[in-house]
Amino acid sequence: MKLELRMGEWMVTMGLVGLYRVFEYGLRKGVIDPQYRQSVSIHPQGLELGTEVLPQLPRAYFLYLMDEYSVAKRDGERLLHYLGQAKKENSFSMALFNIKEMVKNRGKKIQKYFPDEPVDRLLETLKSIKKPDQLEQLEQCIAEFQQLVSKDAINEKLTLNYFKEAVLKSFFGQVSFLNVSKNNLDLEGHIEQFQADYIVPVQYDLQFEHVLRSASTENEVLHFLDEHAEYGPFKALKRAWRRKTLPQIREEMGIMYECMLFPGRVAFYNFEEMTFSPIGVSAGNALNFNWNLQDKQPKPISSLAKLVLFFAPAGAAIYLKKAGVLIIQ
Known part of the structure; x- marks a missing residue:
């Protein structure tokens, strides 16, 4: 029909x-x-x-x-942007602060739904990074975080929650x-x-x-x-x-x-x-x-x-x- x-x-x-x-x-x-x-x-x-x-x-x-609102995709793009800023010594401190805040806030949500994931260990490692000469360690932390948030179950749960709250609730x-x-x-x-x-x-x-x-x-x-x-x-x-x-x-x-x-x-x-x-x-x-x-x-x-x-x-x-x-x- x-x-x-x-x-x-x-x-x-x-x-x-x-x-x-x-x-x-x-x-x-x-x-x-x-x-x-x-x-x-x-x-x-x-x-x-x-x-x-x-x-x-x-x-x-x-x-x-x-696909449109994938948390893993959006977080990955933002972290790569901040990492690019961190490679410049004069903007390292601000970029590091943004990375730590982003990973901490997202990490809390991951822990809420997936308590067995190693979020605490990643946050502790990230907390220890303070200077530009630790850039390689920072890159490793970001890679581990991207791998974590890209897991199908985690990305699915976080993305569903995001577009329901930020998008669908604006319409219905x-x-x-x-x-x-x-x-x-x-x-x-x-x-x-x-x-x-x-x-x-x-x-x-x-x-x-x-x-x-x-x-x-x-x-x-x-x-x-x-x-x-x-x-x-x-x-x-x-x-x-x-x-x-x-x-x-x-x-x-x-x-x-x-x-x-x-x-x-x-x-x-x-x-x-x-x-x-x-x-x-x-x-x-x-x-x-x-x-x-x-x-x-x-x-x-x-x-x-x-x-x-x-x-x-x-x-x-x-x-x-x-x-x-x-x-x-």
Whole structure:
């Protein structure tokens, strides 16, 4: 099945850019099977998405972010920069201070999650370095530290923590990944959570749209909802539609449950801070956003829109602002 995803609101366009970047990355790195090469294509109005590639996207998404924000890679680049400064005698002291602070701060995080790693020994050796004639010893310490932080398990844990805190929290409220209860998830756990929270709802909702269009009686719709009663939105609809006819069901869907970002798509979610925090607000505080006076559905969006918005961080240039200086990460 092909879906037309049109550009529109700036955050939707940013999400589409991110989706395409992740898709291209997945193909380039062999994360997405080559058979899906034609599943995402660029068109003048946006993207065309083949639904067969959806289950491939979560792994590509997290590996893209892991590569983009790799702690091992960033730490290595910074340490080499400081080492270059340390080779100049007049800047040795400041460079050494920066190296020690960086290794100490990162070392504390490594010790927190990997207490068996020899961080203390490395820090003690580094502490003993004080003069330019110890440059060779300093180089050895940096090499050992880079080897340590580059271990797959360490880099994975530290990088996941970093981009969740520094990047994803700038875009989303309390989505499942950012809840403290999910702090112990490893990379595979995050990928599985993405599948459950973002891919499965899209698959269910697309099936529901097909059933709603093709059904000849309301019983067909109710039977489908009953078959997938574990999906929250369907459970609520089943209770609400027990005594309604098919025309009434279709009319209600058109009025109350149409996506504001992708018209024509069924919408069981709200545009709120959990979905996109830069301009979303909590549902309880969105009284002036009420859609057709439905206070429980202020700004309806589809699971498809929710998925596209989740790709927004990959479609943006991330920076930190400190003392009026933009520091590109």
